[in-house]
Amino acid sequence: MPTAPLPVRDGLNPTRLRLPGGGAWPTVLAYLLDRFPADADRLREKVAAGEVVTGTGDRVTPDTTYRAHSFVYLYRDPPVEPRVPFEIEILHRDDDLLVVDKPHFLSSTPRGRHVVESALVRLRRDLGLPDLTPAHRLDRVTAGVLVFTLRPEVRRAYQELFADRRVRKEYEAIAPFAPALDLPRTVRSRIVKPAGELRCVEVPGEPNAETRIELIENRGTLARYRLLPHTGKMHQLRVHLNALGIPIVGDNFYPTLYDVAPDDYSNPLQLLARAVSFTDPLSGRPRTFTSLRRLSLPT
Numbered sequence: 001m002p003t004a005p006l007p008v009r010d011g012l013n014p015t016r017l018r019l020p021g022g023g024a025w026p027t028v029l030a031y032l033l034d035r036f037p038a039d040a041d042r043l044r045e046k047v048a049a050g051e052v053v054t055g056t057g058d059r060v061t062p063d064t065t066y067r068a069h070s071f072v073y074l075y076r077d078p079p080v081e082p083r084v085p086f087e088i089e090i091l092h093r094d095d096d097l098l099v100v101d102k103p104h105f106l107s108s109t110p111r112g113r114h115v116v117e118s119a120l121v122r123l124r125r126d127l128g129l130p131d132l133t134p135a136h137r138l139d140r141v142t143a144g145v146l147v148f149t150l151r152p153e154v155r156r157a158y159q160e161l162f163a164d165r166r167v168r169k170e171y172e173a174i175a176p177f178a179p180a181l182d183l184p185r186t187v188r189s190r191i192v193k194p195a196g197e198l199r200c201v202e203v204p205g206e207p208n209a210e211t212r213i214e215l216i217e218n219r220g221t222l223a224r225y226r227l228l229p230h231t232g233k234m235h236q237l238r239v240h241l242n243a244l245g246i247p248i249v250g251d252n253f254y255p256t257l258y259d260v261a262p263d264d265y266s267n268p269l270q271l272l273a274r275a276v277s278f279t280d281p282l283s284g285r286p287r288t289f290t291s292l293r294r295l296s297l298p299t
Helices: 028-035 037-048 119-127 152-163 236-243
Strands: 015-018 052-054 071-074 089-093 097-102 143-149 168-176 185-192 201-203 209-219 222-229 271-279 286-290
Touching (some): 028 037
Antiparallel strands (some): 185 209, 209 222, 271 286
16 A cells, blocks of 8 residues: 555544546546535535645645546545543553553444444544554454554564464453363364355354353353454354354354444443454564453352
């Protein structure tokens, strides 16, 4: 991805648009007005203010000629979002890394209707860190350890660490206690997400997801489990526990999909990214970061 010619603003990257071929737009502005008619007035204001530039950083004016397959960058107006009423705790900061304890209900990065209210945007804005970039991600409904890089020069080394499965991840979950379930065990299956579906499913075929599951403690009908994923498929831990007949408490996807109001924080998914451990790709030192949050069994 080429470097954007506009800086991060209010924690958000500028939007990059690739101008398509086959059109008959005389100018860049004509194309933008055609593509985003509801934003016509704001687009004219942005062009007048110099907030729309070409891929080379040249200011787009009302007369800038349309060039197919070139790029345009501009700031989109962020949506108005209610604040997620939970704070991000900082676990560690050095010259290269920022490690935080993400709360439930806060997206790791801008996605869908959760843009401003994401950990990335909050931290960039509140700490004045425009180059902050996630080394990996957690689901919005999962709490726990989340690692960011602070400098572009080190970004690739840490992102590849996670992508290449050289990070030991430990999760905890609260789920029903199943006395007959033989634990610890390693679950392997093939998980896919059908096109157009919200949920993932297990299908026959070569396994692409692997999780070790251990029992930590139980109290009555519920138990606390340690989950050690070897892979990182979407919803992997939720799918594997559900397949064992012990769906995670607070899961509105598995086994049954049901709606939860965006501002309903009463029943968080009882899944916590407890710790990450790895050999630092720059220093060669072992590093472990552990969440201060706790999942508690009812007394």
